[in-house]
Amino acid sequence: MASMSHSTAQKPSIVNPARFAALADRAVPWLAGASVLAFAVGLYYALWASPEDYQQGSTVRIMYVHVPAAWMALFTYMVMSSAAIGTLVFKHPLADVAAKAAAPLGAVFTLVALATGSIWGKPMWGAWWVWDARLTSMLILFFMYLGLIALWRAVDEPARAARVTAIAILVGVINIPIIKFSVDWWNTLHQGASVMRMDGPTIHSSMLVPLFIMAGAYMLFFATMHLVVMRSELMRRRARGLRLRLARGTA
Amino acid sequence: MSGDYAAYVIGAYALAAAGLVGIVVWAAVDRRAARDGLARAERVARDAGTPGDE
Numbered sequence A: 001m002a003s004m005s006h007s008t009a010q011k012p013s014i015v016n017p018a019r020f021a022a023l024a025d026r027a028v029p030w031l032a033g034a035s036v037l038a039f040a041v042g043l044y045y046a047l048w049a050s051p052e053d054y055q056q057g058s059t060v061r062i063m064y065v066h067v068p069a070a071w072m073a074l075f076t077y078m079v080m081s082s083a084a085i086g087t088l089v090f091k092h093p094l095a096d097v098a099a100k101a102a103a104p105l106g107a108v109f110t111l112v113a114l115a116t117g118s119i120w121g122k123p124m125w126g127a128w129w130v131w132d133a134r135l136t137s138m139l140i141l142f143f144m145y146l147g148l149i150a151l152w153r154a155v156d157e158p159a160r161a162a163r164v165t166a167i168a169i170l171v172g173v174i175n176i177p178i179i180k181f182s183v184d185w186w187n188t189l190h191q192g193a194s195v196m197r198m199d200g201p202t203i204h205s206s207m208l209v210p211l212f213i214m215a216g217a218y219m220l221f222f223a224t225m226h227l228v229v230m231r232s233e234l235m236r237r238r239a240r241g242l243r244l245r246l247a248r249g250t251a
Numbered sequence B: 001m002s003g004d005y006a007a008y009v010i011g012a013y014a015l016a017a018a019g020l021v022g023i024v025v026w027a028a029v030d031r032r033a034a035r036d037g038l039a040r041a042e043r044v045a046r047d048a049g050t051p052g053d054e
Helices: A002-007 A017-049 A058-090 A095-125 A133-154 A158-172 A175-185 A205-250 B003-048
Strands: none
Touching: A017 A058, A017 A205, A058 A095, A058 A133, A058 A158, A058 A175, A058 A205, A058 B003, A095 A133, A095 A158, A095 A205, A095 B003, A133 A158, A133 A175, A205 B003
8 A cells, every 4th residue: 555655645636645634634623513513403303393103103213313324324335335446446545545444334324223223123013123134134234344344454465455345345235225125125024115215205394304414414424434534544554654664674 | 202112212312322422432542543653653764764755
């Protein structure tokens, strides 16, 4: 990766890791503030201002933390897939940094979606867990995130780790449409799509608005933390480059 | 909030909060470790007279 940073030292704009780091440092406080604000408004609507469901009662409020977490679990994987293409095709110096920084965030979003879904499932389905296609494919996504994190750690040389994980990410992207369409392709206990449908959402606006506000808050949170973790990864790579240069100089 | 399900709702929000706060804490610890590591590498490089990236 040291050679990668050399080759991009003269590139303009945010393609240059140093310039990206400066921009990230400026953007993070604003994104963090917007995220906190969005969560505050979203939680007010989710817990107080939105109505209870006539069948589910107050458990419908779990939707406001569960559904955005599930959306973010998929979105994060798509970010990683785009970054993987950036690594393999365009050899973008920040692509692998972006993918590596997103993986732990995606793993946590997936875990939150699984855990909150399980808590909703107990009173509504009578079971904490069922092996239906949606839940199982989400569990596989969680293990994929863990596997990718392990793969990055297992390969010592960063450029090689970037290539290997980029290929693994792109192989794993097949699971994303399986998750999305699992409720259409198989008979599942998990309900079908009720927001992202061709004929429009089937949820009343009094519940849809808080859901979108919470989704916006999750998205801002992701953007904030992704930049923070990317920044840390850039520092780690710069330190590694310095150590390598020193080792070569003293060898 | 209807009492029958309040514990489930509170549990779900607590778990979600734990996940998001967990990310924030981990990212802060990770950033501190990365910054310390970079400062150490820069100090060693400076002492050895190795030029940095700039």
